[in-house]
Structure formats: C-alpha cells, structure tokens
Amino acid sequence: MIRIASLLILSVFITLVGQAQPFGKLLPKMPGMVSYTMRDSFGKDVPGTLDKVKAWGITDIEFSSLFGKTATELRALLDERGMHCSSYGVSYDAIDQKPDSILQNAKALGVKFIRIGSIPHKSAATLEMMQKAAEVFNRFGKQAHDKGFMFCYHNHGFEFQPYENGTLFDYLVKQTNPDYVGYEMDVTWTFLPGQDPAALLTKYPKRFRLIHLKDVAKDVEHSDKGGMPNEKSVVLGTGQIDWPAVLKAARKSSIEHFYIEDESKAVEQQVPKSLAYLKSL
Template sequence: MYKFISRKRLWLKTSCCLLLQFSLALPVVAHELGLQLYSVRNQMENDLPNTFSQINKWGLNLVEGGGKLYGLSVDEYRNELIKHNLEVASVDTSYDEIRDNPIAAVYKARFFGSRFATFYWIPHDGKKGFTIEEAKAAVAVMNKAGKLLKQNGITLQYHAHGYEFLPYKNATILDYMLQNVTDAAFQMDVFWMKQGGMDPTALLKKYPGKFLSLHLKDRKKGSKNSLDGKADVEANVVLGSGDVGIASVVAEAKKQGIRYFFLEDESSRVMRQIPQSIEYLKQLEKY
C-alpha cells in the first residue's frame, strides 16, 4: 500500500526524537491510496483473481467496492480479497438501502471490515433535474441512517455526481446538503465536481472536514461541463494531464488531513493509465 506523507510532515516526524526532551508529540497523517474497483469492472468480469493480482502488482492493497460479486458467493469473494491482501476500506451501498434497510449496510460493512459505506446516486427524474425537495428528503435519510451506522462503527458517505450543482438560494443544492447533513459525510469525486462546473480545490476549502475521502480522476482538457451526472467515460485521463487540477486538490486534501484517496478510471485505457497515475502521485511527493 502506498502511504503518502508530505516532506514537511516527514521532516517533523523524523525530528520528533530530538524534541522528546520537551515532551512534544507531532502527529503525522498517512494518506492511503486505493482503487475504486469499478475501474476494473470489465477485467473482473473476465478473471477476478487475475485482476486482484494486477492490483497487487500496482502496489495497492486498499480498495473500494463490494457492490457486485461477479458470479461468486459473498464468502468466495471475500476469500479472494483476503488471498490477495486487499482491504475494502469502503463498501458500496445505495440510497434505497440506507433509506429502507440501513442495517443491511451495517452488516455488509462489518462483513468486509470496512470503515465506510458509500452510496453514489440519489434517484431523481433526469429530465426535470435534481430538486431541492429531493435533496431535503435525502438529507433526512442520510442523517437518520448515518446515526445508525455510526453507532456500529461505520461512517456513511455520499459521493456527489454533479447533478447537485443546480442553483438554490444564491448557492447550489449541494451547498444545502453539505450544510445540513450532520450525521454522515461526503466523498468528493474531483472529476464530477469539475464536470458540474465547480473548482474541487475551492470546494474543499469552503467545507473543510465535510469530505473524508476522495476519488482521484482527471478530465480531458476541453471537455464540456454538464449538470446531469453524465460524462463520456473516455474523458478520464491520466492524473495530472487533465483540467481538474489534481496537484492542487491533493495538496489541499493533505492540508486538511484527508486520509483516503481512491483512484478511479472509467476509460477503456484503465490498465495502462492507472500505473501512470500512480507514478504521477509518487512524483508529487518529491516536491
């Protein structure tokens, strides 16, 4: 597993022994890098064990997913994870599940040993767009389910998809959600923030502490924004080569102490691009 620690914090850590006489403890946050398994959905469909082996070769052992078992039983799937030393830090759930049967998300997360349960979409009429009424209902669901999950050691996360940026009271619907969800957290997919016309770094700065994990994805330069949560999957490019501003996002996330970074690449070039994106992140650590 890659653990990213800034040079400044690394210097503080190594210097700590010199300051023990003053009883000064300097905290250092390790930033863990993982993979959203949806990135390799097609590869898992064909050969799941070999795909997990490839993730190992990339130097990763933290993943996010578990929403699809690819023909295996849940025990067989977990055994493959264990065999390949892959930890499911965040397990997939859904809006319907946390609304109607949130204890199922608890059991699922506990089964996989996950810290988070994350859902990725709030059902709405795509033609009419996401409404404030639907957002208010979602906030109530998130707070109620979030309390239950929290009681069981799990943090509920919502992964926004850009359709939440429709205007509301001189701001956006997502602003309303971020300001009113109190018992759950948010996961920022930086691609979708950019796709919705927002600056992901600025949004992190506006709401420190609200986002507990990130999806690191970059977007092809020249791509058009949208407010429907849809985009061309081939617009996913190697980190650092697009228009998201990955270096700025990572710097701000580390400053805030965000621990979990998940690579995601939905393109047909994923097997080539993921290693290049990992190399880009490693190069960021040198500066």
C-alpha cells in the same frame, strides 16, 4: 570503524526517510482504487483482478459491487493477498429500505466507510429532493454510526444547482449531521459543473472523508450531468484538473482515503501512468 558507523547511520536515515515518504510528496500514501475502474475485469475474474491491482502496489479498494461473491468470500480473497476494502459502495434505495443487510455486509468486509454514489433523479436537483435525501442520510448515518461505520455521500454533479447564496449541495451539507454523514468528493463531478474542487475542500475541511481521483479530457465541456464518454476519462495530469491544488487542499482536510477512478476502457495502460504522475508531485 568510524566510517562503518557513519555508513550505518546514513543507511538507517535513508530507511527512515523512505518509510516516512513511501509514495510522493503531495500524496505520501499509495492511493487506493475504486472497483469500478476494473469493473469489466472484476466481472470475469475477481481473484485474478485483485492480483493485477496488487501488482501495481495498490492494496486499498473501495468496492461498489460484490461481483457475484458474498461479502465474506470477498473479504477472504482480500485477506489472502494482504489487501483490504476500506469503503463499501451501495445504492440510495439500499440504505433507505434495507439498512440491516448493508450493515451486515459492511461488517463482513471490514470496512470503515459506507457510501452511495448518487441520489436517484430524472431531472435537475430540487430542494424537495435534497430535503428527502438529508432525512435518509441522517437516519442511515445514525444507524451506521451506532455500528461503528461512517456514511458518506459521493457527489455526482447535479447537486450544484444554485440555491440561495450557494448551491443545493451546500444545503445538503448544512442539513446533515457531521457526526453521522460525511462526503466523498468526485473531483471530476465537482469540476465539470463549474465548481472549484480545491475551494470546496477548503470550504468544508471536516466534511469530506473520501475522494475519487479522476481526470477529464481537455475537450470536454462543463456540465452537471455526471457523465461523459469512457474515452474522456484520461490519465491523471493530462486533463483539466489542477491536481497539485486539489491534493494540497485535500491534505488539509479530513480525507482518509484517496481512490483512483478511471472510467476508460484502457485502465491497464492508464492506471500505472496515473500512479507515476501522483508519485511525481
């Protein structure tokens, strides 16, 4: 009887440990995915693509497109599979010019976050560009906050132009209301312009709420252009990013959702490897 009781206690202990540590040590929770990772597949077959993603164990998706569905239709497909959309990606012009439509879709999707991927630009970032963006972000951020959402801006590289004792990204952070405006770090578009992603997370621990986990091939040179050939988006842990440092800093920040973003054309081979790498850390 004592042996049986001991085995039962051990079984319960192992179960509890497994529940507390279901994925990995540095990233305890299974990461989500940016829909852009599976953009080609989603464009052809939304239900089938959701099934592929779910088979990897991923249930949290940031949708940057509705892929021909209404927000209500997409929500139903997610609900049927026990999946959810935590962040809805839209355009700068959309939050500036048609906020009501965006807020309606966000409600239908059941998201907490609404984000945009970049500020329209045809040149390097300027102070005037950031001043205008700060005004748009604060205005829409207040509208989103009043409806129960959090607005986030996803950096795209060009924002790191030098300004005073920092960069124009620093200026943007300081000029936006933390109650209404958060940030989504794209690790690659932070690293390639010459910034240290872990240090930036540490500098603004309460401002970053979301993060894109994307690695870059070792032969890619530093640039603030926010773009690279698809094949240079590589399996996490095989490129230039110091992921242990980034994840340790992220764990101490206000980031709620971690999303894998793979821009390559080999995502179905690379994503499982990236998941295995994250789990091993």
